[in-house]
Amino acid sequence: AAGVIQSPRHLIKEKRETATLKCYPIPRHDTVYWYQQGPGQDPQFLISFYEKMQSDKGSIPDRFSAQQFSDYHSELNMSSLELGDSALYFCASSLNLWGTPMETFGSGTRLTVV
């Protein structure tokens, strides 16, 4: 079965640079989420999209933005990178229209800011 695809798997950037993370949800899933997991921490919700519209927002810095495109893939754009942005970034997708959602997570993008 198709899973959630994230790219790249690893990314190394310097401070003040920009990074773009991509997420391809499971086909026909209507909701995409982004989570950030710092070293030794639990995943923290950043932002979500339901049917390509932003549906919820967590503790996402103003330097970050995200969008979902017509083909349902999503991108997380991160500018003016800081050392503290080094983390695992997970994308998840689910079908929320019917019943109860069961999110499927991607393998994550490990971002290292140096």
Add this chain to the structure above:
Amino acid sequence: DAKTTQPPSMDCAEGRAANLPCNHSTISGNEYVYWYRQIHSQGPQYIIHGLKNNETNEMASLIITEDRKSSTLILPHATLRDTAVYYCIVRVLIQGAQKLVFGQGTRLTINP
């Protein structure tokens, strides 16, 4: 969403049943109990969820007390691959706004 309390760590012998407790004493009538797990540095994985009744799937069983203030996730025959952090999450399901709020979780170690 209601707060949950889980033991920070547990050990279980391989082949035995692993019983992971979760307290959610402030749960509301319309809140579901979800369980996810995260194997080291992998994406979290959905395990099971329930509202009132006990649930079972190919991965685990979920036992919810009658007053819904606590629940137990049961892995019937734990294997080494079940070593992970297990998260109990209580959530209201609203269309289009259904984020997961991960708490501390229980670090389950399966020993050979």
